[in-house]
Amino acid sequence: MADSGGSSEPSRMRYDVWRCPECGHEHPKNNPPCDRCGAMRLERVEVTEDDFESELETPSFLDLVAENPLPVVAAALVLSVAAVAVLAGSGVFVLSDPFGLGYRYGAVDAIEPNDDGTFTAGEFRAAVAEDYRVETVRYSGRQLELVYETDATSNEAFTGEVATVAELYARYAASGGEAERLRIVATSDGNRVGRLTVESSWGREFASGDISREAYLSRIAETAGR
Structure with missing residues (x-):
């Protein structure tokens, strides 16, 4: 009769497989050649529950970072840049040329124009207002x-509004404004009713007298809806 006070370890699952020493492919029988690489020798290997448990263990975040540092860092950088761009685009702050390529993001606050010889984006917004x-300038x-x-x-009447805005933008462009163009979006009762584009190069040409007011406005009119 077995000792009722003793304890025995539960039986653990185990079985044998035949593993190719060349490519690691496992076979249920010792029947070379290997059906993956064609090797003519298979080795008998005992597989236990411990082998399954080690394969099923999920690597930690730190393990992933240690094994794949460059992809993890790159992904984190992309997410960080995206988050900053979203915040800047929503007007939380202005992100000024983060990549050295002339890109800026964020809302522009109105600044009362002065006589210091420059006409900034903030002064442009205040003048239009x-x-x-003005709903936003960004x-x-x-x-x-x-x-x-x-x-x-x-x-x-709409052409007159656009002309006023375009002349103010020409002043901004001629004073060294950083933007390459102005996108004008007109709304009415919350709906967009007009969209035009003013290239800064046109504004500078108009400000310097190289093109007439009529030619300047004609170029802008051709961008309607773009």
Whole structure:
């Protein structure tokens, strides 16, 4: 009769497989050649539960970092840049040229124009706001975007609004403004009703007298809806 006070270890699952020493492929029988690499010798190997447990263990985050440092660091950098760009785009702050490529992101606050010889994006916003209800002015890469609510009830009136904005932007471009272009977005009752683009090079040409006001506005009109 067995000793009732004793304890015995539970039986652990184990079985034999035939493993190819060349490629590691396992076979249920000793039947060379290896069906993966063609090797003519197979070795008998005992497989236990411990082998399964080691294979099923999930590596920790630190293990992954240690084994794949470059991909992990690159992924973290991409996520960080994306988060900063989202915050800047929502107006939390201005992100100024983070990659040295002339890109900026973020909302522009209005600044009262002065006579210091420059006309900044903030002064541009304040000047536009003297005549129109500005919803936002923000950097988006290499361009400025102006969103304002139009009061125009005719094409002629809308053209007059665009002309005012374009002339102010020409002043910004001529004074060394960093943006390459201005995207004008006009809204009415929350709906977008017009979209035009002003290239900074056009603004500088107009400011220097190289092109007429009519030619300047004609170029802008051709970008409608783009």
